[in-house]
Amino acid sequence: MTDTDIFISGGGVAGLTAAAAFGTAGFSVTIADPAPPITDAATQGADLRTTAFLQPARDFLDAAGVWGRLAPHATPLQVMRIVDAGGPDPTPRVIRDFDAADIGDLPFGWNLPNWLMRRELMARLGELPNVTFLSGTGFKSMLTRTAHARVTLTDGTKLTARLVIGADGRNSPVREAAGITAKTTRYGQKAITFAVTHDAPHDNISTEVHRTGGPFTLVPLPDHEGKPCSAVVWMEDGPEALRLADLPEDDFNAAATARSAGVHGSLALASRRMVWPIISQIADRMTAERVALVAEAAHVMPPIGAQGLNMSLADLATLLDLAVCHPDTLGSADMLDAYARKRHTDVKLRSAGIDLLNRASQAENPLLRDLRAKGVAALHSAAPLRKELMKLGLGARG
Ligand SMILES: Cc1cc2nc3c(=O)[nH]c(=O)nc-3n(C[C@H](O)[C@H](O)[C@H](O)COP(=O)(O)OP(=O)(O)OC[C@H]3O[C@@H](n4cnc5c(N)ncnc54)[C@H](O)[C@@H]3O)c2cc1C
Structure with missing residues (x-):
């Protein structure tokens, strides 16, 4: 049985970034994904989307040792x-x-192109001796106790972790194993x-x-x-x-x-x-005993205003702050409660805002379309409101 501070289920962009960030901060990290990351554009199945990283995301990627590469x-x-x-x-x-x-x-x-993000994140993980990437195997099940979680992978590997991070996408197996439901639109x-x-x-x-x-x-x-x-x-x-x-x-x-x-x-x-x-989807809770959900495991939304992955990095930044301030209590109920308090309201508000913008953009009815055009012009014409909206879009609060 391997002991690790943190087990991350999922090696998408969010999971890989989590591994780089927690590894750079000195925690021992094991990350697993059944699908090896595709790190070039030509290979079939490569993620050819691009992601617009907003200002706060850059600072986080810098602290994780990847911004210089990107x-x-x-x-x-x-x-x-x-x-x-x-x-x-x-x-x-x-x-x-x-x-x-x-x-x-x-x-x-x-x-930045998503496939390139994966290439540079994998290169960063290669520099961190305290991070182990298990490719071709995935999360299967877990048993949690107040002090740790016991995780079994699909290839039979067993490990114990103080914190399990579910970064395994919109159908998150970790979310399901933790008994957390999600509301989908x-x-x-x-x-x-x-x-x-x-x-x-x-x-x-x-x-x-x-x-x-x-x-x-x-x-x-x-x-x-x-x-x-x-x-x-x-x-x-x-x-x-x-x-x-x-x-x-x-x-x-x-x-x-x-x-x-x-x-x-x-x-x-x-x-x-x-x-x-x-789709739009929000997990009813972002935590369970020894478990934190991040990124699409916790929230999915239409790609408007570059919120999706940027919110995911905000999840990770919050978790990392809590872990670094109190490393002895990594994965404890107090830490996870603080994480949920700091993130869940922001996630719900942003998701509701993006839902509204998407429905306005879908509008077929000419009257609603005229109203939308007037709304854009009105929001833009009030300079203080315009500036507040821009700051809000970047992730600033309060
Ligand atoms: C068209 C489009 C454009 C977008 N543009 C932007 C943008 O500009 N800016 C932005 O911020 N966001 C954007 N987003 C959102 C962003 O792409 C997503 O938030 C992000 O890709 C999700 O990353 P993720 O790592 O959570 O999930 P995924 O990329 O789905 O990764 C989940 C990983 O978990 C793995 N997995 C599955 N089962 C298991 C298991 N049992 N064990 C271990 N691992 C498992 C999968 O193999 C996968 O690698 C966009 C989304 C879409 C659809």
């Missing part, structure tokens, strides 16, 4: 542009810019993700175009074959998303250009297309 590949996001194209024609009728310069010297965040929507090149430069502006079905978001990437390039998340009703994802390339390019309201000129595919189901 910075050369990161594209800054200086301006968030909201475009409403919900009128009779699919052309922009309201355009509003939220500029990070209004609230400080730094950009809102930095955009389905929108009937899917997201198509892909990269495009375009004629007009993106000028480090992240652009969200609203019409119906959900937002169409273009996030800046480095140039591709000498042309400006962006990552796209295109949300639509499920059947329409599947139809679009199967279109021949030229037809898809034309449909994407039309849906983008032409904000960057003609769009041309520069990657494979992937389709992701869109």
